[in-house]
Amino acid sequence: MDVDEQSQCVSKIIFELNELGKLEFPAYGSLYFANTSYVTGAELPSNPGYCIGPHCGGPWPNLSTYCDSLIDLGISRVPPPHLITKHPHWQEFHGSPTEHYDLLSQGRALLKAMARHPSLQDTAKPSLFHPCLHTDNIFVSENTPTTVTAIIDWQACSIEPAFHYADISPDFAQPRPHVQPERELSFKRDECGIRFDLGLIVFFGPMFKARRMDTAYLTPFRYCHRTWKDGFIRFRNEIIQTARRWGELGFEGACPVALLSEAECAKHMEEYKTFEEIQEWKESIDVALNVGEDGRVPAEAYEKMQALHLELLEYSVKHMFEGEGIDRDTQVQNYEFLKEVWPFDLPSGYKEELRRE
Template sequence: MKDSLAERLDPYNYTSGRWLRRDALERESRLIRFDFDALCRLVIELCPGANSIASYDKKEGGFNRVFIFHTDNAKCIVARLPFPLAGPSRLTTNSEVATIQYLQAKTSIPIPKILDWSDDASTAIGSEYIIMEHAPGIPLHQKWLTMDVGDRIRCIEAIYQKLKEIVDLEFPAYGSLYFANTPYITASNLALGQEFCIGPHCGAIYWDCNVGQPRYYHKSNPNQGPWPEFAAYCDGLIDTGISKIPPAGALPQRPRYQGSITTHYELLEYGRAVAKKMAKDPRIQNAATPIIFHPDLHKRNIFVSEADPTVITAIIDWQSTSIEPAFWHADEVPDFAQPISDPSCEDQIEPKSEACAKAFDICTQFLVPKLSVPRSMEEALFRPFRYCYRTWEDGAVAFREELIQTSRCWKELGLAESCPFPLPSPDEYAVHRKDYKLFEAAHQLRHSLSSLLNTASDGWVPLEDWEATETAHRETFRGMRQQILGNEDPDDDEPIRDEADLREIWPFDLE
């Protein structure tokens, strides 16, 4: 049974979907070479009374391959193996296990028990792994549509009663949690009791593990934390932005709003000066309290009782959990709290989702006020911090726009002294606006295409829809090209004027 399943379900390759952009690279980055038989043997060892694997399912997300094993004595065990792009090797696994055990020691949040783990890929398994009990109950997304509005509201309250325990924890620095005795974390870790410490941030944005986003340290040293104060955290964001800028001569083809290498360096140094001044503001410091929070809170990661979906039975997937400024976590709205349009009247919000959004706001305000404070503040106070590390992905024009808007409303925001970023001249601003319109058009195009083709924003398509979606993608490009070529007299401010403009900002591969 085991051999036939392994052959049919392919434990090693990514088989859940394909990408309209960089498809081969995306799939290669999710290949895991390991010993599946050794993993099966270990699962059996961890289940007293089991003699064999009766069946297993393979599930794949963006960062992990998950196997759900059913043994011959009716045990259900989950084994998760990280993809190389999940985060830095060893650190990502060590931090997740340490975070789970820290939360299990400090809170009553229900998290499945870890049976075994390894952050060393050189063991018999041949991969890092975490093996744990299966979460009791069922995923919330399986119950949500059939729940009445009262149960939904009670469920949201129950979730935040649990999360309150996390938000109330206090930390002396920003970074990620690890076990204190981890031998390879030697630089500047901060003790957190006897068993745990705060070490480097294991989020993928700080490391060279992202698909098609190599790091370069010829202009700045790696700066992954931990950071004992907010100003140092801001330097980490800026240094991360600098590390993404390639050396001269290594430039790939990019849209014109990308900006030159020199432009990126100049903007990021202005960004460093702006962040340094803003970080002194007492309001921002108050909203930057170091807190830990679930990194991907949505219905699929929350398990509830099948008999009573207002009872939370487990919260899973703590990978890349980190200690961040409160405003960083406050920006996210879970899928169960997002208002959706009423199908019967697009101008109105569907009543159940509107009630859930209000319940989320109330729970945030009264149960996790550390998150509520930044949510109630002017968003412009945080935007430079949220976008400074992304200049190479987004294009220089996007961060320049943030700096311009921050500089313009500096006094209105009540910030001290003057803004370190000088406003552009009228001629410079005219050029900037033209580039920014193309940037906006590119983002709108990506959003429209993802919606039209029913793909993720990065072009991911379920395998069963691949051929039809790829055909629709080509036809959509041909249709838009014909539309542009047919417009013989485009407006002066039209950002997409010819086929070259369209190809320049097209988000998916055309070859």
């Protein structure tokens, strides 16, 4: 398809989804048939035959209880200490269970106070949207490619605050590198991205409004339940930055989280800088391999991707383990670090001669 056909197709995609923007829901959760035996929710007044039931808990009638659910989810992902088999050095980078529990306790108080802000209330409408809207999930007619015939992969959709979807950025709405500069608008979005945003304005107002908010209002909600996956440093940084900007962002009353001392803040920023460098490094590996964070690749490309994976691994190892002044103790330390931060499984037995005794 040429650019004009692609932009028409994006308009059709949004039009296919526009009915979702009209739906009114009384709570956050998942959609069920009203006669589901294990769900006790009342039928939706505007959509008899359906009700809202649990989605990893819930349903939640308001934003405050929804905030509790995010923190509870984060807590549920922290394993008991006796099940953690990583080397102790890993906890210095990732955080101990106790550090996660303490951080999430602070996060609960922060999120519930933030939830009272008018901007968040205005963008918290219980909304249903496709959680993975990209070209692999969209089918078009072979004869008329601007005709959308199906949108698949709905099994993970749920009813969330509209701001939950603010960072959705489908691949078809991303700026394309082949578009000539003279066809780009001043804010560097191509036709497909503009069509997507226009569709959100018309059919999904609260979601579009959230996309234009200062991200400081949204990122604590985005990362609070991921602390065990990401490491506690990312969410800790969101808490610190929100506390620092509490008055500037228009939150009422005192921030429920105390500000760090100058020395504590400097130490955190040093650790966060290292964290960001590691994340950028991981992302560069994902980009080089053209895979997502789960490492999934098409079966026909597996051997090629595995060979490239090993090539990248060897390149990293060469810089970490070889060269003047790198003694065995440093090699062992680097090996432990590599195991902790490498985004995919290392080959069985890889560099085990360097394992820490």
